[in-house]
Amino acid sequence: QLQLVESxxxxxxxxxxxxxxxxxxxxxxxxxxxxxxxxxPGKEREWVAEMTTAGGSTxxxxxxxxxxxxxxxxxxxxxxxxxxxxxxxxxxxxxxNSRTSWGQGTQVTVSS
Numbered sequence: 376q377l378q379l380v381e382s383x384x385x386x387x388x389x390x391x392x393x394x395x396x397x398x399x400x401x402x403x404x405x406x407x408x409x410x411x412x413x414x415x416p417g418k419e420r421e422w423v424a425e426m427t428t429a430g431g432s433t434x435x436x437x438x439x440x441x442x443x444x445x446x447x448x449x450x451x452x453x454x455x456x457x458x459x460x461x462x463x464x465x466x467x468x469x470x471x472n473s474r475t476s477w478g479q480g481t482q483v484t485v486s487s
Contacts (some may be wrong), residue, residue, distance in 0.1 A: 378399070381396065408473065410472040411456045443458070
């Protein structure tokens with residue numbers, strides 16, 4: 376059974392950084408593409424970033440391009456989202472996704 380568990384969220388001031396982690400289990404991690412999504416209060420869930428199985432290709436939403444970086448460690452079955460220059464509008468619950476499976480989410484709050 377595919378399982379995804381996010382961690383690393385928290386409260387950070389505008390301009391700060393956070394690194395989210397998503398630990399995967401129950402499947403051959405290296406053969407699955409991985410994605411990050413987020414959902415702000417009162418808004419629909421939106422795609423943030425994705426990485427292919429081999430990590431050779433990444434894509435980002437325009438709203439985070441140049442500030443966020445997705446990476447993966449296939450030896451640790453973990454995907455990361457490094458978030459820099461955070462803005463209040465980045466406040467959301469961040470979810471890890473692979474195919475039809477989702478983690479429980481981790482809260483990121485950007486506020487002074």
